[in-house]
Amino acid sequence: MPELLLELFGEEIPARMQSRARQDMQRLLEEKLKEAGLEHEGIECFVTPRRLAAVVRGLPERQPDVTEERKGPKVGAPDKAVEGFMKANGLEDISQAEVRQTPKGDFYFAVRHIEGRATRTVLPDTISAVLLAMSWPKSMRWASGQGRWVRPLHRIVAIFDREPLGDAIQLTDWGFDVSHCSVVGHRFLNPDPFAVSSFEEYQDKLRQAYVILDQEERRRMIVEQSAALAHSAGLAVRPDPGLIDEVAGLVEWPETLMVPIPQDLMELPSEVLITAMRSHQKYLALVKPDGSLADRFLLVANMAAPEGSRIRDNIISGNARVLRARLDDARFFWEQDRKDSLESRVEALSDMVFHARLGSLADKVGRIEALAVGLAHRMTDVDIDRVRSAARLCKADLTTEMVGEFPELQGIMGRYYAAYDGEHVEVAQAIAEHYSPLGPNDACPSSGVSVALALADKIDTLVGFWAIDEKPTGSKDPYALRRAALGVIRLIVENGLRMPLLEVFRDAAGTYKGLEAEQVDVSLLEFLADRLKVTLRDRGVRHDLISAVFAVGDEDDLVRLLARVEALEAFLQSEDGANLLIAWRRAANIVRIESKKDARVFEGKVTQSRLEEEAEAQLYKALEKASADARTALGREDFAEAMAAMAALRRPVDAFFDSVTVNTEDSGLRENRLNLLARIGQTLSEVADFSKIEG
Structure with a gap:
């Protein structure tokens, strides 16, 4: 069956936008072909720096009638x-x-x-619709054209059943050529146009013209070339999949080369070298067998550079010069910054605004210090003086030239400068780690000083923005408060900290002078509970169980909350737990229906003298005992025992439903029995709100 080949060729597409563009093109082609009634056998889309391409296989020659x-x-x-x-x-x-x-x-x-139209006459409008529907994070117009694209488009190649669609594609106001079948290869290595008539020919001729169309193949080539070069030198490539993805989007013909780093530049902190190479030049760092940074790096050129060729030598020497120029600046900053101690820089934070309504960075440092000390007192074996020193110095590196040039190094440079100033190793480490964890793959601090400081920094931020009502909304989170909340959760849970968060939030709110901070605590705790569900989802913990425990209303200790959730999950997985949940739902439904019918609430106040049948009397006794046993177990934080107390209710509840009629003609007896059923839910609520449990 016929195939459609489509190529949109123009100026460079930013690497960060390529993956989404390919996905959008795939989606839009699927949608527009479906709207046109054109079935197909499959669509493949490809992206290089200069082209978006697609092949649609197995198209019919006509639309169906x-x-x-x-x-x-x-x-x-x-x-x-x-x-x-x-x-x-x-x-x-x-x-x-x-x-x-x-x-x-x-x-x-x-x-x-x-009657169905010929596919050849339908496709031009379909292709036009795809182009018009493509959206980019940033787009532009060019020349006199009215169309928008990420960068200027030069031409469209559209071939159906080995014949070009040509000028039938009506995009004349975009200011580019709707080509017949002319394709251009590598910008430098083969810029002359050549004709193609099918996707197979298109892909093969592009390869001959030094263009690897498949982005996954380019990535694979970079990984293999890098590993081979590193191995030949007894080194390894520093893992950085994100950078490899980006580099694969910068080249059409990847050629990986190794470049030496001058020894005098190796005196700089390794993080400075890696950041300069990674963020600014897109170089891959190499490491020695012991994990330390090697004095060489890899660059991926968009050029054929055979071994021993002059062009290869020029690329290597040119990139070595570029890196030296950047690192010479970094070395100057490194030398200048160490002339002033971190302590002497703290005062300058008064001139740096944290937020217009939350004061300067000096104000924030003061709040962090007070809160971190308070948190340290709640922890064990934490040196208070080191916490105080780390808190005072944690933001001072923001005034340095190095962090001004490389913002990614904030905290890290603070550790180097603190160590140079003779601060204790725990203080220096805490300065480096107080921004962590920055994401799910970032390591979580474990040292007491680091944990206290990192918690204080994040909680201060959360409480402050909550107090001025700058909370995340929908997909908008300009102050990264969701990330801060996830960081708080990880710091507490992974370190097993017993922390009463409501008290901590109130302490943090008290450090803000002249700021209305009432009701911050409860609202912020609910926000953390929502983030906790997100965190635990990957661990397979059910979100409804977290809601069920949290809804009890007396839990602000995350470690204890998780222990209760684990106990509840184990309970519900048991036969007694699963059957008790079914019985509770039956009881709750009866109470709900009868409450609506009587327009009243049954509050669980049972009159013992009206318990006429043995099964209802036994259920009442079982409820009283389960409630008392659960309270005792909860007081000891023995959550498994509390669940076991609830499990004992299963048989009395079953016996009640087997032999007792709730809606009897005696209104007083009916009311007492409905109160007894309501008492089941009240008793279970000692451990969790069962109405929140799904399934």
Whole structure:
């Protein structure tokens, strides 16, 4: 069956936008072909720095024929209704309509048979619709054209069934050529156009013209070339999959080369070297067998550079010069910054705004210090003086030249400068780690000083922005508060900290002077509970169980909360737990229905003297015992024992439903039994709100 080859060729597409562009093109082609009634056997999309390409295989030669039916008025309807129906459907006489019998009588139907068009005549409009629907994070117009694209487009190649669609694609106001079948290869190595008539020929000729079309193949080539070069030198490539993805989006013909780093530059901190190479030059760092940074790096050139060739030597020497220029600046900053101690830089934080309504960075440091010390007192074996020193110095590196040039190194440079100033190793480490964890793959601090400081920094930020009502909304989170909340959760949970968060939030709110911070604590705790569900989802913990425990209303200790959730999960997985949940739902449904019928609430106040049958008396006793046992177990934080107390209810509840009639004619007896059923839910609520449990 015929295939469609489509290439959109222009100036460089930013690497960070390529993956989404390829996905969008795939999605839009699927949508627009479906709208046109064109089935196919599959779509593949590809992206290089200069082109978006797609092949649609197994297209039909024509659209299928379609029959449209529109129901009209009933036979014998007023003339105006019939005339309106005829006009709307292009009928000259009502006899052109079909009369069909329906359960509601005879009705007119307008039936229209539409013959399918040739696919070749449909595709130009489909392609135009795809281009017009493509969206980019940033786009532009160029020359006199009115179309928008990420960078100027030069041409479209569109070939169906080995023949070009050519000028049938109506995009003349975009200011580029709608090509017949002319393709351009590598910008430097093979810039001359050449003709193609199929996708297979297109891909093969591009390879001959030094363009690897498949982005995954380019990535694979970079990984293999890098590993081979590193191995030949007894080194390894520093893992950085994100950078490799980006580099694969910068080149059409990857050629990986090794470049030496001058020894005098190796005196710089390894993080400075890696950041300069990675963020600014897109170089891959190499490491020695012991994990330390090697004095060489890898660059991926977009050029064929055979071994021993002059062009290879020029690329290597040119990139060595570029890196030296950047690192010479970094070395100057390194030397200048160490002339002033971190302590001497703290005062300058008064001139740096944290947030217009939350004060300067000096104000934030003061709040962090007070909060970190308070947190340290709640922890064990944490040196308070080191916490105080680390808190005071944690933001001082923001005033240095190095961090000004490389913002990614904030905290890290603070550790180097603190160590140079003679600060304790725990203080220096805490300065480096107080921003952590920055994401799910970032290591979580474990040292007491680091944990106290990192918690204080994040909690201060959360409480402050909560107090001024700058909370995340929808997809918008300009102050990264969700990330801060996830960091708080990881710091507490992974370090097993017993932390009463409501008290901590109130302490943090108290450090803000002249700021209305009431009701911050409860609202912020609910936000953390929502983030906790997200965190635990990957661990397979059910979000509804977290909600069920959190809804009890007395839990702000995350470690204890998780222990309760684990106990509840184990309980519900047992036979007694699963059956008790079913029985509770039956009881809750009866109480809900009868409450609505009586327009009242049954509050669980049971009159023992009205317990006439043995099963209801035994259930009452079991509820009293389970409630008392659960409270005792919860007081000891023995959550498994608390769940076991609830499990003992299963048989008395089953016996009640087997032998007791709730809706008896005696209104007093009925009320007492409904209160007894309500008491089941009240007793279970000692451990969790069972109404939150799904499934």
